[in-house]
Amino acid sequence: MNKITNHDQLLQLEHPFVKIPLEKFKSSLKVSQKHIEKEISTLTNTVSDISKKSQQGDMNPAEVEKALEAIVHRLSNLKRRLKDTRAEESLYSQRTKVRLQHLQEFTTIPTLDSDGFGRWSRVRLNRILVDYMLREGFRETAALLAKSEGIEEMVDIELFVQSRKVEQALQRFSCTECLQWCHENKSNLKKIKSTLEFSLREQEFIELVRKRQTQEAIAYARKHLIVWQETHMREIKKVMGLLAFPPSTNCQPYKGLYDASRWKKLIARFRADNFALQCFTPEPILNVTLQAGLSALKTPMCYIDEHRNVNCPVCDGETLGALATDLPLSHHLNSTIVCRISGQIMNEDNLPMVLPNGYVYSYNALMEMASMNNGKATCPRTGAVYDISQIKKVFIS
Ligand SMILES: [Zn+2]
Incomplete structure (x- = not known):
């Protein structure tokens, strides 16, 4: 019969599924609020200024009219901006609603062998696959799958499109887009104690030294590295040492600082920070879900060649067995x-x-x-x- 006795256990993995659109909704709401507060305070100041000046006779009616027109102009700009954020808010509130309904549907399914569970888990599998494909860079395939299964509101394709642009720029050895992203997310990055911006600044400095543009590199360090001296003095001293070593050096740690593999590390760090900000899990949900199942099967025998079981997924060391390497062994009473x-x-x-x-x-x-x-x-x-x-x-x- 396979009765589902504890629905909450399965739903524990679904935390990010609802949190992602909810957080986007909240941040969009914050942006609207900021716009409104800023404009209202300007409006109040300007109006009191106009009334004061016109009473004192410092402004003639034509000037007052002009000032009021400027206010109207600002307000129409605000209206336009609010319209944009409103569209974003309704997109994410709709997504949150659809996702909650999907999870709610699961709680009404009594058994694992019912048709309802079959349908529900198919949707879940597809959205998990879309998430996996997006992380692996198969955006078009992911979009096609989401469309053909009608689950566009359960996946976050556009969030990956934005981050893909930053990653592609880093692959072309350009920090500009990523620094821009850091600037846009400054306060949130501070909350998670990210030091990505420092690493990007370090890299830009290294690239200047690589081209032997010593004067520019020193000016760059004064402007962008020194601000990190309180927390990153050791790193700053080390990277400044590069000025004395050409890119052909074999001397460590300078040889390592010139290494192109640092760009790959920057991409990985950007991904990690971006996922943390967007509430994505660091690992694809597909891996997490598979690991939950594999941990129930893993035994010490799985990794001993002569005891491998042809029917055990963990025993296949190259595929699922590799994914289960760091998992604990399953607990067997019998x-x-x-x-x-x-x-x-x-x-x-x-x-x-x-x-x-x-x-x-x-x-x-x-x-x-x-x-x-x-x-x-x-x-x-x-x-x-x-x-x-x-x-x-x-x-x-
Ligand atoms: Zn096994």
Whole structure:
């Protein structure tokens, strides 16, 4: 029957799914509020200024009219801006609503083998796959899948499009776009104690030194590195040492500072900070979900060559086994006996059978082998061939 007894357990993985649009909604709301507050304070000051000056006779009616027109102009600008943020707010509030409804639907599903769960988990799988593809850079495929499955409101394609532009610029060895991104997200980056901006400034300095533009590099350091001296003095001293070493140097740590691999690290750091700001999980949800399942299967036997089970996903060291490497072992209260030939569990429905040489295999696997080999079964470990009549049941007490 596979009754779902605790819906909350599954929903624990869905935290970012709702948080992403909700946070975007909140930040859009904040932007609107900021615009309104700023304009209202300017408006109040200007109006009181106009009334004061016109009472004192410092402004003639034509000047007053002009000042009022300027206010109207500012207010229409505000209206236009609010219209844009309003569109964004309704987009993200709609997304939050759709996502909550999707999760709500799950809580009404009673069993894992019901049709409702089949439909629901298909949507979940597809949105998880879209997230995975977006992270791996397959944007178009992700968009096609989201469209064909009608789940556009459950995925965040546009957020990846923006960050992709920054990543592409870093791949072209340009920090400009990423620095701009840091500027736009300054207060939030400060909250997560990000030092990405310092690393970008360091890199721009390194590039100037690489071109041997020493004067420019020193001026750059004075302007952009010194502001970090309180927290990054050691790094600043180290990078300034580059001025004495040409790019061809073999001397560490300067050789490392010139290394192009630093750009890859910058991309990784940008990704990590960007995911943290947008409430994305650092790992794709696909990996997290798979790992939750793999941790229930992982045993010490999975990583011992001669004990690998053909039916166990963790035993495949190159795919899911690799994903399970850092996971804890699953907790088993009872031993499970697994057939070496078929990988199936041996129990009362598939009895363990012993060959005359002492090796034990499952009834189903030996019978299947015998049916295809004139009643003979071959021991896969020793190669010995036995007649099916020589095989006996094993009783484990
Ligand atoms: Zn295994």
